[in-house]
Amino acid sequence: MFAYVIRRLFIGAILLLVMSLVTFVLFFASPVDPGRYACGKNCSPAQIKQTNKALGYDKPVIEQWTDFLRGVVVGREYPDDPELRAAAPQLVTECPAPCLGYSVVNTSTVNAEIKEAFPISLSLALAALLMWVSGGVLFGVIAAVRKGTIIDRGIVALSLVFYAFPAFFIGIFLLKFVAIKWELVPPPTYTPIAEGGIGLWLQGLLLPGLTLALLYMAGYVRMTRAFVLESMTEDYIRTARAKGLKSRRVLVKHSMRAALTPLVTLVGLDFAGLMGGAIITETVFNYNGLGKLAVEANQTYDLPTIIGLVLLLGTFVIIANIIVDVLYAVIDPRVRVG
């Protein structure tokens, strides 16, 4: 198992390397000149060139990429121009390894940006995960057990309705009515645990977490229902019933254990995806997480930030995949061999 994880990590690292190169190449393949946008009005071609130099986009793509890789391994100093660094040491920003780059647009190292945004996305993803997994499994199991009844139909119909709603609709509804108009909860703002304690942190996460949870829950209700119903037809469920087990025990110990295994994969990958930022929800609720960072980086042609986020999200997905595989082995003894 250990060797397996090491091998997977190695493959993941190569994948990230390729992803970073592809991002670099795609960025510069775009006809858009980032220097032109950062330069402002009335810029001569010479000034645009200087702006590109300030942004770090003046060197050949491959050189920029290798500089980036060197930064990841040994760290870097900004600005990139050694002459400028020597003449004006007060300008220098140290970016120690693993340096993901320096965003001139944001006046910050990418590491610092991610460090600020990451806990927000993590909190949001955790809050949402908790709500959607518990809700999704609960309602999915209820629907499966009460299959064909009005309760089942109600749950399935409701989950379809939420499934069809766009994210911003639920988010805006919760924010506009629940928080602002009816004042049932204060308008959510993110408060780190270190600043406001668990209470304020949770209060801030309630509505944005619920927004995401409702979106994801719909799918999980339907999948849980389907998986539980499917497992109910398995031979080992009949065996369990033939032993004289109570139906609750058959459901919880035998049916759900098997039914929820495929959910682990989905939870892992959905969670990794959410860690990369819930763009719409973060924008609606003004949560400065990774998703909002990504949107802004994209709008401002901020390559260092884009690269950093691409690699971060890639890392999440790769690690989530490995964790899911390891978890699978823990859950399903048949996978353990080899």
Add this chain to the structure above:
Amino acid sequence: MFKYRKRVFAATAAVALAAGLAACGGSSDGSSNPGNSEPTSDAKGGDLLYYLYTPIEHLDPQRVYVGRDITNLSRTVYRTLVSFPISNDPDTANTPVADLATDTGTSTEGGKVWSFTVKDGVKWEDGQPVTCEDFKYGASRAFATDVITGGPNYILSYLDIPTDKSTGLPAYTGPYTNKGSQYFDKAVTCDGNTITYHFNKPWPDFPLAIAGLHMMDPYRKDKDQGDKSNYQIFSNGPYKLDGTWNKNKGGTLVRNDNYDASTDSPELRKALPDSIEFQIGLTPENQYDRLVADTDPNAITGTSVPPAYYSQIEGPVADRSVLVDSPYVYYLVPNFRSAVMKDPAVRKALAVATNSDAYNVALGGDKAGAPAESIVSPAVVGYKANDAFSGSNSGDPDAAKQILEDAGVSMPVPVKFTYPTSDTADKWAAALKETWDKAGFDVTLDGLGDTYYTVIQKPDKDSDVMWGGWGADWPSAITVTAPLFDSRPNLTAASDGQDYGAYDSDEFNKLVDEAQNASDLDAQTAALQQADEQLGQDYAYIPLSITKFYMVYGSKVTNYTTTPSSNGYPDLGAIGVES
């Protein structure tokens, strides 16, 4: 969004608040003093809250270039040599008064040399005096073009410093690498507390430029860390930054103990609130949900009401709203390289058939924009409606068709209209197409995404008509028509610069030269008026819309005003809040 923000938002022109143009939106018993709110009170105290949606790009005086940010900084932390006073009268608002300088400056050598004396007793937030050397250092920073990016770059071409032929940039490289400092030391000189700027051509509107932009602001050398200082505020005004600025969250301005109000004027800064918090990140919808519900009664915003919220601005909420002209004008340019648009009759017919009323309806109606009759905003000194575009704004397809017939043009005339696509843009593009098609054109709509400006700047584009937006950097048409239509700085082999239509007229360029070489403002204004007439005769552009600012403020906000000198945004020099 971002793409044209630079163009449209990076402007400081004032907005005329002639009674006919501005009125309190939707309110039947609206104030008789348009743009002003009740109650008015000059009581100090309270905490003002300012909603912003997207992060501010630059707080560095030499880099800030967005109209809203320029006025907010002017009224609170960055004083300039001369400033525009708080006033709803355009003439007053467009006339700079002394601020950090003792007077409004003296010019010699036909406007090529300008001198100002720094007041005694003006101090930085750490108590040190603001000196001539600080001004000189500030001016030097714009020359570090690979560090201080994104700001106004006028002084690069105006200051009397030779150009390095190998780079196409000034021979002086700014204070960090400091090459060619001998040139800069000659171009900007300090004699005691008097600073003198030497230009290579007359700059009669120089006071307007430095009142409208922060590019000539003083800067403390010991505080300069280049790009790292982008979000640093080192104040010489009535407020200072409390702690640090968070790009994504904003920051709070509090009173600056080392500010001496006796060196300043209530004409410029009343400095009523005890603190001003800038809160970044609320979406426009979120802002207006809160403003309509009065969740934060001390809040103001620089964002206009989204059209979907127009119906909610009624009753008591309408009493807390203003509707004013913004400094921004939207326009169309024909491509002078296109086979069909080369024909003046075709350009004229297109202009005659253009329905700018329909354009404004698609934007959101009279709360969103009003028909423009020149590419120059009415707020600019010496504004005149352009004869070529005055009269009806709803387009006259029949007259346009007649023009085409008389000129013997074979119809339908194929026209490719290129514009930056969005839901709203697709609507107005379709609205424009309707009357154009009726007039005998066959319009193809070409909505582009991110690549819009890249495409229309290319000399070999196949567009026939393109869309643009612009605002003046200071209230002079020299910051509008010259940068947009002077072929000499714009047209190169690789790019059409900002002259998207590749308009190239010796007559027009001569008038720009005349304006640039004028030794006084009146002569300059006259030349610029003539230049705009020339553009109208050539149908070098078709004006579409002056955008409106339609904004709501909280119930505890007092003295609410948006003035020409605050670029149509809430004027922090005047606004107070009930504590």
Add this chain to the structure above:
Amino acid sequence: MSSFLSVRDLKVHFPTVDGIVKATDGLSFDLERGETLGIVGESGSGKSVSSSAILGLHRKTSAVVSGEILLEGTDLLKISDEDMRRRRGKEVAMIFQDPLSAMHPYYTVGNQIGEAYRVHHDVSKKAARARAVEMLDRVGIPQPDRRVDDYPHQFSGGMRQRAMIAMGLINNPSLLIADEPTTALDVTVQAQILDLLQDLQREFESAVIIITHDLGVVAEMADDVLVMYAGRCVEYGTTKEILTHPEMPYTWGLLSSVPDVLGDTSAQLVPIPGNPPSLLSPPPGCMFHPRCAHRDKVPGDLCRTVLPDLVPGTRTEGHLKRCHLTDPDAVYEREVLPEIAPDLVEER
């Protein structure tokens, strides 16, 4: 005095959108303690459905079960769900076919066997585990104290079947139903398992119902045989009688697919042509007639139009058959036997 187990007119019907599926339609038989009944038929003939009904495994939402299942005089179809649950696994136990799918892949064999014990006995997990080890030892699993912690996939097929039997017998049930207990196993293991079942039956004095499609298994194990076709009993009698004098062409067909049961090594394997009928729309008349080679021997169109009753056979008492043939024994001797077991014919 009634029998230990007495099933009367058992019907298991599944209502579906397309109509009612009559999986079991009017099944009756008796069984005494210590005796073994073999229920034989092709897959889909209703064997497993009937036995599941005896355990009360059908869900009320999907199946309609009617008739009488009297176990020591108590009608299992009339008692409460909870009462039935308490008996399930304790008084009536079942051993399923294909133990790889019938055992939960995520739990150890010991856990699953122990669970069957704990549900009916208030003992600790440790005690249940000890009991599981004991049972694994009893069914012949080597090193049971170690193998008890293995997962089902770590067992061989035969060992899994033994474990399944251990699970079924852990509560000393008075009635054991074994559903195809040897189907998935190779011949030598098959014999071992059958021997084991017989030993255990003697030891526990249980009544056993063995469900199979293999008359060979029946020949070895059963005292009585019940042949099922399309949800109905088509022939019923002692094993000896049925194997020597079968009177229903379907039973002949079953015999011809396992001819060595008759003791003839040269026997020909002749499969029954065609497929079992749809239970949703069974053919009119005798349900076997579409596949029956002898239907023309019956005058009129009787086989195609009239369902024969279950009537006493021509030779012995207690032999029941469902067929219109008037001289089945003669037909069998004359036409069927020579074809499937020529040597046997010579001997006779």
